[in-house]
Amino acid sequence: xxxxxxxxxxxxxxxxxxxxxxxxxxxxxxxxxxxxxxxxxxxxxxxxxxxxxxxxxxxxxxxxxxxxxxxxxxxxxxxxxxxxxxxxxxxxxxxxxxxxxxxxxxxxxxxxxxxxxxxxxxxxx
Numbered sequence: 001x002x003x004x005x006x007x008x009x010x011x012x013x014x015x016x017x018x019x020x021x022x023x024x025x026x027x028x029x030x031x032x033x034x035x036x037x038x039x040x041x042x043x044x045x046x047x048x049x050x051x052x053x054x055x056x057x058x059x060x061x062x063x064x065x066x067x068x069x070x071x072x073x074x075x076x077x078x079x080x081x082x083x084x085x086x087x088x089x090x091x092x093x094x095x096x097x098x099x100x101x102x103x104x105x106x107x108x109x110x111x112x113x114x115x116x117x118x119x120x121x122x123x124x125x
Contacts, residue, residue, distance in 0.1 A: 057085060 034040075064078045106113050
């Protein structure tokens, strides 16, 4: 049984590795095309902020894990620390994606969406 699990895990890891290599190749091709066309890569401040928040979050996660192993009564607090930002991040990302998709749909179909106004301030879930 353990042999079968090891083979399955190796198979999944192999597929993941192949997919990762292919994604890297596609990314390099896109970057080369942009460089050939003279386009500069845009600096996105929001991604820098997101990276800083994520680094802080994972640091806190590792510290919290050590604390939970020392004192198991802190498990509830640790789970809330994990769950709250995750829930907020998923909700925010869904809202942001919805707003971006509304704009894209409006731009891609100007005749079909001619009378439909875009109000990004009042997007509801």
